[in-house]
Amino acid sequence: MVEQDQIKAAQSGDRDALVTLLRDIETHVYRTAYYILGNEQDAMDAAQEALIRIYTKIQTYEEKAQFKTWVQRIVTNICIDKFRRTKPTVSIDEHNMVFQTERDVEDEIVSTYIAKDIHEAIQKLPEHHRAVVVLRYLQDFSYNEIADSLNLPLNTVKSYLYRARQQLQSLLHEYQKGGVRG
Amino acid sequence: MKCQEVMELIQRHLDQELTKQELEAMNGHLKQCAACAGMYARMEQLSEDLVSLPKVSPAYSLVDHILPRLQEIDELRSQGMDLDDNGRPLNEQSVAERESGLLGRLKRATFVKAASGIAAAAVLVLVVVTAVQPSGSQLDNAGEARLDAADSASANQLAYDSDSNNRVKATSGSDNSQASKSSAYPEDSAPPEAEAHLFRQAPDSGTESSGDTSMDSFGNAGGQPDVAVEDQGPSAPVSSDGEPASQQPQEGYVPLADDKLDTSEEGQGISSQEAPSEPGLMEPRYAMNDQPVEASSSSEVERLETSMSSSGELTAYIEESSGLYRLAVHETSTGAALYVGSFMETQDVPVLTWSEEEDSLVIMRYKLEDETYRLAVNARERSEDNIQE
Numbered sequence: 001m002v003e004q005d006q007i008k009a010a011q012s013g014d015r016d017a018l019v020t021l022l023r024d025i026e027t028h029v030y031r032t033a034y035y036i037l038g039n040e041q042d043a044m045d046a047a048q049e050a051l052i053r054i055y056t057k058i059q060t061y062e063e064k065a066q067f068k069t070w071v072q073r074i075v076t077n078i079c080i081d082k083f084r085r086t087k088p089t090v091s092i093d094e095h096n097m098v099f100q101t102e103r104d105v106e107d108e109i110v111s112t113y114i115a116k117d118i119h120e121a122i123q124k125l126p127e128h129h130r131a132v133v134v135l136r137y138l139q140d141f142s143y144n145e146i147a148d149s150l151n152l153p154l155n156t157v158k159s160y161l162y163r164a165r166q167q168l169q170s171l172l173h174e175y176q177k178g179g180v181r182g
Numbered sequence: 183m184k185c186q187e188v189m190e191l192i193q194r195h196l197d198q199e200l201t202k203q204e205l206e207a208m209n210g211h212l213k214q215c216a217a218c219a220g221m222y223a224r225m226e227q228l229s230e231d232l233v234s235l236p237k238v239s240p241a242y243s244l245v246d247h248i249l250p251r252l253q254e255i256d257e258l259r260s261q262g263m264d265l266d267d268n269g270r271p272l273n274e275q276s277v278a279e280r281e282s283g284l285l286g287r288l289k290r291a292t293f294v295k296a297a298s299g300i301a302a303a304a305v306l307v308l309v310v311v312t313a314v315q316p317s318g319s320q321l322d323n324a325g326e327a328r329l330d331a332a333d334s335a336s337a338n339q340l341a342y343d344s345d346s347n348n349r350v351k352a353t354s355g356s357d358n359s360q361a362s363k364s365s366a367y368p369e370d371s372a373p374p375e376a377e378a379h380l381f382r383q384a385p386d387s388g389t390e391s392s393g394d395t396s397m398d399s400f401g402n403a404g405g406q407p408d409v410a411v412e413d414q415g416p417s418a419p420v421s422s423d424g425e426p427a428s429q430q431p432q433e434g435y436v437p438l439a440d441d442k443l444d445t446s447e448e449g450q451g452i453s454s455q456e457a458p459s460e461p462g463l464m465e466p467r468y469a470m471n472d473q474p475v476e477a478s479s480s481s482e483v484e485r486l487e488t489s490m491s492s493s494g495e496l497t498a499y500i501e502e503s504s505g506l507y508r509l510a511v512h513e514t515s516t517g518a519a520l521y522v523g524s525f526m527e528t529q530d531v532p533v534l535t536w537s538e539e540e541d542s543l544v545i546m547r548y549k550l551e552d553e554t555y556r557l558a559v560n561a562r563e564r565s566e567d568n569i570q571e
Binding site for chain 1: 190196232243244252516
């Protein structure tokens, strides 16, 4: 995705190289923020904050880590902070209410989930699980890359991913049943 | 083959990790078991849908949008200013941080008692500032004070509700700032400066949560972390004003209990030594679960086992201290301690299992004089049951 030369130039004070670097990664940064935070506005804010942080901290990046995992660590940390600040406690009950009122549109679609359902289901996952799913499926990261990004052991990454998928599956399954009933 | 084992195979199959034999074994089971076949179909569908989630892009170029900000950062730097991670001058940032912590508390306001004390303090900051400013003195922290005043506008609103007497007194007594200052801080609440200090030191000192093991296990444990953990988490590690950066990475990194298990058993996890070396980015966010208990007794308590409920909402831990064990149940997403048991003597390390029937019910089995006991705790419903099996 990003050339090492460009990173080196950016680190050595080449401002244009650094700005180009930011342009190269901004979509990836935004995408993660969007799926962790669940809405465009928060994602815009978080992604900009992440880009500014990358701008100010570029010197601290070391080549032994992959640049993309370094970048994703920054953005996921910012998102999780942001998420905790804005939504300190959301009870499951509130969630269920939202689910029921928004369901009627999707009556005819029974056999396949639609992106909106998945999107909502992802928002119900605990934050670490959500981050793992986002890095896995939106950034195409391997277990190892996720582990590096989130500073978690490999086995924890796997178990988070498994639990997240299981939970998504059960949420979406409930959803479908609701669709049949409605 | 048990259905539970098949579930594991299905999961691994989604990541293309099965050997030929495992694949055959799984398919064999799926032919006979309709429940697992249904699960397999749903998991495959889910996996496909996750892969095809829209690859969203920002509506406008974020870099273009932040260019002026980047320019500003360059200018501040060229003036020799020390900046934080977000490109703000360090002294300003500490104010912003304090405010966000304070406001965060007020917004949550789970504990009106605590909030009202702090709110009163916030009002006083405002009042003292208004009292000082007309006199025209350009103090060093005048800018800081103005920031306080502006940012605590909404805090004020809250303060008005909870402590209107104080507010009235304070606004009228503007020519006696000394008097209002001393009467303004209730004895049990710290003035804002001390408050800020506390926040920055929180990860080490953990003064706030020191009481969470006292009295009964549920006592304050359910609520206190709402204040202590949530506030410490976001604000404390973020502060890059030199203090955290000067710590050894090993100290700054609080491993998850999972870490300990995984790294010691398999040696393939990211150990604290391998932990990336960017000092400003060594944010122990992912270890937030450890905060409430770690903070109060980090030197003695060790987590031996971690187990998450099937919904992932709760995480239970077996914690050990001087050969005694206890059960702790935390909310996974916030890290808030919902239940912290008392330490007890057991023959071996207790074992954790989550109830199949009741989602929030965790069972800790332990042995004492060759008898097996079970401590069943539903942290949500605040029930606790300790019986011999």
